[in-house]
Amino acid sequence: MNEPRIWIRGERAGLGPFTEDLVDQYWQWEQDPGTLVGYGRQTPDSLANRREGFQHQARGTDDQLRFTVYDVAAVPPTPVGATAVLIDHHVRTGEFIIQLGPDHRGNGLGTEATRLTLDYAFHITNLRCVYLSVLSPNKAAITAYEHAGFRVIGEKRNSGYWLGQPANETLMDAIPDDFVGPSAVRQLIAPDR
Numbered sequence: 001m002n003e004p005r006i007w008i009r010g011e012r013a014g015l016g017p018f019t020e021d022l023v024d025q026y027w028q029w030e031q032d033p034g035t036l037v038g039y040g041r042q043t044p045d046s047l048a049n050r051r052e053g054f055q056h057q058a059r060g061t062d063d064q065l066r067f068t069v070y071d072v073a074a075v076p077p078t079p080v081g082a083t084a085v086l087i088d089h090h091v092r093t094g095e096f097i098i099q100l101g102p103d104h105r106g107n108g109l110g111t112e113a114t115r116l117t118l119d120y121a122f123h124i125t126n127l128r129c130v131y132l133s134v135l136s137p138n139k140a141a142i143t144a145y146e147h148a149g150f151r152v153i154g155e156k157r158n159s160g161y162w163l164g165q166p167a168n169e170t171l172m173d174a175i176p177d178d179f180v181g182p183s184a185v186r187q188l189i190a191p192d193r
Contacts, residue, residue, distance in 0.1 A: 003076045004068075008120060008184045012073050013112035015083070015120065018066035022079055023054045029081060029101045038138055040160040063087045065094070065125060069113040071104065080104035083117040085130060094121060096132040096150075096174075106140065114148035116184055122176040123185040131173040137162040145172055149180045 006014035027050040029035060036044065045053075057066060069081040081100035088094065096117065100110050121127045134141050136155060146152070150172040158166045 004070060004079070006070055006072065006077060007067075008116050008188065009072055010112040010116050010184060012071060012107075013080075013109045013116060014070040014072040014077060015067040015113065015116050016070055018057070018068055018082060018084075020054060020058065022068060023051050025079060025101075026050065026054070026082055026099075029099050032102045034102055034105075035099055037163060038135065038141065040135055040162075042161075063089065065117065065121060067113075067117060067120075069098075069100065069109065071109060080109055081113065083113055085117060085121050085125070085127070087125065087127065092126065092128040094125075094127050094130050096121075096130050110141075111144045111147045114145060114150075115180060118149055118174055118179060119183050119185045122179055123183060127176075129173055129175050131171065133169040133171050135160050135162050136168040136170045142170055142172070149174045149178055151178065 004016050006016045008015045024047065027045070027047050030050065031044045057064070064087060065085040067083050068079050069083055070077040071080045081098065081104060084097045085094035086097070098110060098114060118130055121130050132145065132150065133156065134145065151174065152170055153173050154171045156169040156171065159169045160167050
C-alpha cells in the first residue's frame with residue numbers, strides 16, 4: 001500500500017487531501033455518539049447521503065478548506081479525522097470544524113491538527129480570522145482549541161443541547177497575530193527564513 005499524501009506535517013499530526021476513498025471512514029467518525037453530541041446533532045446520517053454530500057463538498061473547493069488528519073507517528077501514517085474551514089471570501093474569515101475518530105481523541109492529535117489547519121488558513125489562504133462555536137459543556141474541546149491558538153470571545157445562551165439538556169455555545173476565534181508557531185507552512189515554503 002502506498003503511503004498517503006501528506007501536505008503539512010507536525011510532530012504527531014499531518015494534513016492531507018480530503019479524498020473520496022475515505023468517505024466511508026469520514027462517515028463512521030461522524031456517526032460516533034460522541035461526535036453527534038459534540039456537534040449538537042440529534043440524528044445519524046446514512047452512508048448514501050454522506051457519499052452524495054462528499055460529491056457536493058468536492059465541487060465547492062473555492063469556499064472551503066478540507067483536510068484529512070493523519071497520525072504521522074503511525075507506520076504508515078493513519079487517517080484519524082478531518083478538519084475544515086468554511087470560507088467567507090468577502091470578509092476573509094472562515095468557520096473551523098474538526099472531527100476525530102473516538103480512538104484518537106485526548107492525545108494531542110486534535111490540537112496539533114487544529115494548529116496546522118490555522119497555519120494553512122493564515123499563511124496560504126490568507127484569512128484574517130477563523131472562528132468556531134463549541135457546546136460549552138465540551139470542556140476538553142475548548143481546552144484543545146485554546147492550546148491550538150483560539151480565544152474565547154463570548155457565549156450564545158441556550159443555543160444547543162448537550163446530553164438532552166439545553167446548553168450554551170462558547171464562541172472562539174483566532175487571528176494571524178495570535179498564531180502559536182512555529183509555522184509548518186513557512187518551514188515548508190521558506191525553510192531558511
